[in-house]
Amino acid sequence: MAEHVILFAGPMGAGKTTAIEALSEVPVVRTEAANTDRETADKATTTVALDYGEITVGDVDKVRLYGIPGQRRFDFMWQILKDRARGLVVLVNADAPDPVASMLEFIEEFRDLHDRGGVVVGVTRADVVGGTSTAAFSDALYAAHPEMLVPVFTVDPREPEQMTTVLLTLVANIEMRAAMAPAAPAPAQEVH
Template structure:
């Protein structure tokens, strides 16, 4: 059976645990502690090590879903978990003080995952804050990192259909890169991903 390892990363309160719970077909393993940073996210608990779930996309294809802590003080877990990961869903909270800045920060921290497989940005809580828009995120990406081609979605992490669309898009990107690398080993290192597709889910 083919397996993919996908990280769900992003700042605290962006919806990583919820997204994994929405997608997972197994009981989600959660490692949470009391949240002592209510100014950043008004929630009772926060992930301190990882969240873990699984989903089967086809009879012979499974995806392992890992959620990483959102706080920088737990970044040692980022290093551990991204070693095995092939790609990342980067969730950002649209009503945060600086969601675009947070997106760029996490892209810098997980840059090697783009090189290995792919990254998708998923903006949550756009029903609470209508801006930034998908176009705003894409423009910031183009300006700051013109070398990266990253699809941008708006999602509700509680909606299974939306999260499956994000996950399937990422897995498709990973598989396309893998096939390209096999067919063109010399060119694979400098190959670009499929064109950006700004989508509002």
């Protein structure tokens, strides 16, 4: 049985909690508090520690889903959860003032998750604005990090099928990269 720990990161209001609720087979653990930053995201509550859910992929692979707070003032939780994770779903809302810059900020902050597992990007709320295309996100990623392969999707975090596609793409990427990693050389044996 394989186990994957996946983080959901992105700015407040991008749909992280909603995506985990759409995917999770168990009741989602949420740590919500009143949102005091209504200018950034006009919603009543915001995640202050983490969201947690689980889903089984295939017959036996368990995926643990952790949503992290989108506000930097809670970034101490980013470090705590990042250490265990193998992959990252970055969600950015297309109707934000500069969603491409926001995506790049989270990609940079969690760069090590790409290096040891994988990253995918989901652009939310693209249906409510005629904003930035997925090609603009992909182009910006390539310009900033040409060595990284990061799939970009337009998603509705409320839709389990769309979020499952994003998650399975990430899990497949992580497993493929693990299978292709060079094996560590055997330790040298002393000859007496």
